[in-house]
Amino acid sequence: MEKTAQKTKGELLREGLKLSMGYGDYRQMISDLALEGKSTGPLQSEEVINYTRLNDQRMKRLDKTIQIDADSESEIKKVSKKITWLVLTESWCGDAAQTLPVMNKIADLNQNISLKLVLRDENLELMEQFLSNGAMAIPKLISIDDATGKVIGEWGSRPSIAANMVQDHKRIYGKLTAEFKQDLQLWYNKDKGQNTVSDLLSLLFLE
Numbered sequence: 001m002e003k004t005a006q007k008t009k010g011e012l013l014r015e016g017l018k019l020s021m022g023y024g025d026y027r028q029m030i031s032d033l034a035l036e037g038k039s040t041g042p043l044q045s046e047e048v049i050n051y052t053r054l055n056d057q058r059m060k061r062l063d064k065t066i067q068i069d070a071d072s073e074s075e076i077k078k079v080s081k082k083i084t085w086l087v088l089t090e091s092w093c094g095d096a097a098q099t100l101p102v103m104n105k106i107a108d109l110n111q112n113i114s115l116k117l118v119l120r121d122e123n124l125e126l127m128e129q130f131l132s133n134g135a136m137a138i139p140k141l142i143s144i145d146d147a148t149g150k151v152i153g154e155w156g157s158r159p160s161i162a163a164n165m166v167q168d169h170k171r172i173y174g175k176l177t178a179e180f181k182q183d184l185q186l187w188y189n190k191d192k193g194q195n196t197v198s199d200l201l202s203l204l205f206l207e
Contacts, residue, residue, distance in 0.1 A: 012126040016086055020116035023104040030056050030091045040091040041121045048092040055097035062101035066193045076109045079204050082146040088120045088127055089139045095158050096139040102193040106200055132157050143203055153206040159195035
């Protein structure tokens with residue numbers, strides 16, 4: 001335990017990268033789990049298994065339908081340095097299902113952008129280094145400069161508009177109600193990934 005506690009952020013990132021998988025392998029894993037009636041993570045409840053099935057269907061749809069506008073595509077293709085987006089996620093996470101397909105579409109447009117995924121609950125020490133408002137919220141994207149290994153940006157766990165919606169709702173009601181979760185899903189459906197594209201474009205040009 002003593003040795004583990006002394007791991008630096010850089011060491012944890014390198015370990016995470018070694019354990020990471022590409023988007024295609026991640027999608028195959030989620031589809032297999034959905035068919036088997038399983039989920040990622042130590043908890044195998046009916047709820048998380050149902051979310052895994054639902055998220056597999058969502059990602060299949062989004063992989064086919066997500067569109068990136070011409071102006072954004074042009075900007076993405078201007079990225080000239082090699083970077084890796086290391087993303088902490090789990091199969092049951094609804095926000096991840098909505099945003100990972102967008103990350104993949106962006107990475108597909110520029111060979112300098114590499115998308116790698118790791119499971120949060122298998123990498124808790126790494127997750128603890130990249131909290132969002134003190135929480136182990138996912139998905140969490142860590143942008144790494146390949147040449148230096150330096151972290152040049154972070155994103156997550158929701159697109160900026162959705163994150164503000166959640167904060168406003170929690171401020172008023174103290175928690176996320178079932179009705180709000182439905183409203184958030186409707187927002188995702190209407191937004192079609194565009195807020196995520198906008199957020200991640202800003203991240204691409206951080207030094």
